[in-house]
Amino acid sequence: xxxxxxxxxxxxxxxxxxxxxxxxxxxxxxxxxxxxxxxxxxxxxxxxxxxxxxxxxxxxxxxxxxxxxxxxxxxxxxxxxxxxxxxxxxxxxxxxxxxxxxxxxxxxxxxxxxxxxxxxxxxxxxxxxxxxxxxxxxxx
Amino acid sequence: xxxxxxxxxxxxxxxxxxxxxxxxxxxxxxxxxxxxxxxxxxxxxxxxxxxxxxxxxxxxxxxxxxxxxxxxxxxxxxxxxxxxxxxxxxxxxxxxxxxxxxxxxxxxxxxxxxxxxxxxxxxxxxxxxxxxxxxxxxxxxxxxxxxxxxxxxxxxxxxxxxxxxxxxxxxxxxxxxxxxxxxxxxxxxxxxxxxxxxxxxxxxxxxxxxxxxxxxxxxxxxxxxxxxxxxxxxxxxxxxxxxxxxxxxxxxxxxxxxxxxxxxxxxxxxxxxxxxxxxxxxxxxxxxxxxxxxxxxxxxxxxxxxxxxxx
Numbered sequence: 191x192x193x194x195x196x197x198x199x200x201x202x203x204x205x206x207x208x209x210x211x212x213x214x215x216x217x218x219x220x221x222x223x224x225x226x227x228x229x230x231x232x233x234x235x236x237x238x239x240x241x242x243x244x245x246x247x248x249x250x251x252x253x254x255x256x257x258x259x260x261x262x263x264x265x266x267x268x269x270x271x272x273x274x275x276x277x278x279x280x281x282x283x284x285x286x287x288x289x290x291x292x293x294x295x296x297x298x299x300x301x302x303x304x305x306x307x308x309x310x311x312x313x314x315x316x317x318x319x320x321x322x323x324x325x326x327x328x329x330x
Numbered sequence: 331x332x333x334x335x336x337x338x339x340x341x342x343x344x345x346x347x348x349x350x351x352x353x354x355x356x357x358x359x360x361x362x363x364x365x366x367x368x369x370x371x372x373x374x375x376x377x378x379x380x381x382x383x384x385x386x387x388x389x390x391x392x393x394x395x396x397x398x399x400x401x402x403x404x405x406x407x408x409x410x411x412x413x414x415x416x417x418x419x420x421x422x423x424x425x426x427x428x429x430x431x432x433x434x435x436x437x438x439x440x441x442x443x444x445x446x447x448x449x450x451x452x453x454x455x456x457x458x459x460x461x462x463x464x465x466x467x468x469x470x471x472x473x474x475x476x477x478x479x480x481x482x483x484x485x486x487x488x489x490x491x492x493x494x495x496x497x498x499x500x501x502x503x504x505x506x507x508x509x510x511x512x513x514x515x516x517x518x519x520x521x522x523x524x525x526x527x528x529x530x531x532x533x534x535x536x537x538x539x540x541x542x543x544x545x546x547x548x549x550x551x552x553x554x555x556x557x558x559x560x561x562x563x564x565x566x567x568x569x570x571x572x573x574x575x576x577x578x579x580x581x582x583x584x585x586x587x588x589x590x591x592x593x594x595x596x597x598x599x600x601x602x603x604x605x606x607x608x609x610x611x612x613x614x615x616x617x618x619x620x621x622x623x624x625x626x627x628x629x630x631x632x633x634x635x636x637x638x639x640x641x
Contacts, residue, residue, distance in 0.1 A: 324606070
């Protein structure tokens, strides 16, 4: 079941306790309570819309990447413009930004990813790894 | 029966220009530029600013046809020059020959920078083998140590000087790459943090907290946060699953290094522009593009990647 089957479900990854193996982020039950409690480096993704989009807060890195990839993949399958609110994004690594470009390339011709409130850490890497190849609009 | 032997000549040409004074500099570089322009070849010049001005003045109106870059900025980290300067220009012009003047080693390069500079010069030969590119590298005989000139003869197959053009008899770029893969000196006073799976957020907080207290701020602090995370993630993915990050202040710079049990076998790791469509690690490439200097020591016992950020 894809993450896009849920609406406004907050999915949280607690890096310290995240089990290895397939993603646990496919439903509300994935927010496994951890023994160390929430970390400031958690990733939270809310599904928003219409229009279809995501509201992202926290950190996207090697530990939380799978949730981000699955959330993007779920929206790509809808085949429509994607609106991503990044006002709460505190950190994204290089692979996390690349996944965004890859998602944008997966959209049907003419459709775009619209980034709202993209922080410096995302904009800078986007500029370095080749934004021209992806239909991404960065709201300034 | 007739046997035909075909000799394949590498279309990549990498001469060093050994010069004394402005006149020899211009005599070696300006005809190179003009021949390129006359042949319709794209020409870029990435040299220190005083030589940019020298060439602009000599070329006059022709200077507008040349792409000029201040190498002390664009190439302050030698690891950035291949992906961010040379390939960035050459890849824009995939058809036909491209000419570049690249001067990555100038009087004033520090002893800390030099090993990365000379390794860069050696790696150019690997990076451009098979490409129709000519890269002319000027060396200032008056300003540089004689040992630098000796190294340049090992990193350039062809030498141009006041006596003309000759083949280097000591060309051996692989030996330079190996010889300058040296242990990095231990810092006097560093803060250190061991990390393993799940600790990347802690690594970022650790580095950013110390770097901010050392005077790094704004976007450069964010760049260092990213690089620390990328290097630590590389340790988790390729370096045995754990590592140690250290941070200290040195000569007005914030220095961070990450040590792990990995061994980097690809000498061009982090120096190839990434195809946007290819998955694969870009962490070391972004580290090279954003840092003021990157030094690497790697062997079968482990790897240290050290980055320098000016405050």
